[in-house]
Amino acid sequence: MLASSQFFAHLDFALMLMCGVLLFSGIKQNRTILLFIGLMLCGCGYLLSPLFGPLEKLSIVWWLNSVAQNALPGMFWLVSLNIFADRHEPKPWHYLVASMTLVVPTLANISQIIFNYDLHHYPAFFGLVTYGALALELVLISHALIEAIRHSDVDLVQERRYVRVSVIGFVAIYIVIVIVIEQLFHWQWLWLETVKYALLCLMLMVINFLLFALKEGTLFDIAIAKKTSPTTKAKHSPELKRILDCMQKDKLYKEEGMTISTLSRHLGIHEYKLRHLINGELNYRNFNDFLNFYRIQEVAEKLAQNEEQKLPVLTLALDSGFRSLSSFNKAFKNKYGITPTEYRNQHN
Structure with a gap:
């Protein structure tokens, strides 16, 4: 089971890295692409633990894994907002809220190091930090899913509607399931790691196909065609x-x-x-x-x-x-x- 889970984890890491590299040339064309690359990098950081085995606490790799894992839900929310924002750029407070999924746990870890205490010795504070951050993550991901469904109604490009809602929907559901299993209920199952990384691999393959096999602009708006004014005297059907x-x-x-x-x-x-x-x-x-x-x-x-x-x-x-x-x-x-x-x- 360990070998199979590591195989899929390595494959997931390669798919995310490849996706980020292939999208890199489009950073200047669309702000959402930059955020999506950031999401892929967070995913790579999240996979450091299965790739390198149990991580030594406070090591560089441990910090990279912790930062990526905490930043991932907020980054996903920002990507979702930008995909469905069309031309309207999300406000600064959106970025501030998204950063809280990273800032709160990171500050808690740093404070434990500086003041040399164990967070578990303070149940009230531990619960506030742990479950507060968890609640924020679930709220952001749920909001991303709601926005995807809500904005799909006003999107006039049929293929783009299906692709965007499918991608955001499946990723959101996957993240929620992982958060609930790992952080909320702490379930232990023999094949859990293998199934988790195998499903992630399948999802990444589909996303890469949608990004690079379909026509440009299906997920990201690279170039928007000039609108024809409804009042223009043209031959209409x-x-x-x-x-x-x-x-x-x-x-x-x-x-x-x-x-x-x-x-x-x-x-x-x-x-x-x-x-x-x-x-x-x-x-x-x-x-x-x-x-x-x-x-x-x-x-x-x-x-x-x-x-x-x-x-x-x-x-x-x-x-x-x-x-x-x-x-x-x-x-x-x-x-x-x-x-x-x-x-x-x-x-x-």
Whole structure:
């Protein structure tokens, strides 16, 4: 059993290292690739224990293993957020929260060395550090899984939807199972190590296949095609004209909770076909971006009108279909490069 578990552990290490090396050239093209390489390196560090056997406490390899193991859940959460963030960069507090899975256990280890005490002699403090960090890890991984499911609905690229949700979903479930077995219940089973590393090997092979065998941009957005404006006078299919008419004339983008499923039922067009039309003919990869085009256009027109000057920007944003001022400001600035207030001042 030991030989088989070490075999799979060595294979896992090689697959992670190979994945990181092959992705290295794309670091400048996409921030998520850099984080994904970091995730692979954390995975390599996690495997140091089965590769080198029992590690001498406080040795360099022990520290590398400890840091990688603690950083892995937070790094996975950041990768998930970035994959599903599209163009919107996660905020600094996201990185701060993710770092807590590493910082808290590391500080506890360092304090034991400096003050020469055993954490187990202080049950309350031990429980707070151990189970607090464990709870944070499970919350972050669960949130990553929820975000994957939630954002899959607005992704208009069918192949990318399945790949992203599958990769994030399987990795999240795997990490949760390992955390529960190893850290929460401390289960001991004869074939447990072999099964764990064999499943990891299978998952890494699938991820490497998805990354390097499928078309570029399936998991990471390397290059996003230029969107075609829905108002551009181009030859559209009859089905797409119906979609554009319901936006321009019926203003369905203003309806609260408008989703691709709701629009599909309203038009009587299958959801798969609807995604294909908006993505294939207009190059939109995200349904919210499609809706926001009309919302921002409406607000921009009102901001430029003298008679609408007294209306607060928040009122205009909510009336157009946005759910919050922050999301509106971000989308507006992405399009015009200035804030709504600055836009209003320039046109009045």
